[in-house]
Amino acid sequence: MSREKENADRTRERIRQEELKRNPGGSIHGGGLPDLVGGLGWKGTGILILVLIVGFIVYAVFFR
Template identity: 50%
Template sequence: MSEDKETPERTRERLRQAELKRNPTGNMNDTFNKAGTGNLADLAGSLGWKGICILILIILMGFILSSIFFK
């Protein structure tokens, strides 16, 4: 197989990543809606590292607050 040919899977992934970079807020909304169906990879991909850190902090704060108030 020639190295200059791109497989359809790689083409789709490259186009998806390009769309995420062009329109991050619209894709974040789409990803949150898709997250209800269990697609965690799209959620993490659209949030980026800052969004993931904020999400982890919110989860940790919720766990700590629930353990304090609901002993």
């Protein structure tokens, strides 16, 4: 695939991989939130937020 025809996601991932090759120690603590959200997509991110909110509500109701 030529670089002119890459979409934004593939370009972003290629640049991230190149950065990890140049600086492998920078990823010692994991990727963090951008990698998590980028890997999940918008549906997965929405579900994750929903689970966090419901979990907080359940905690607040039953453990206070």
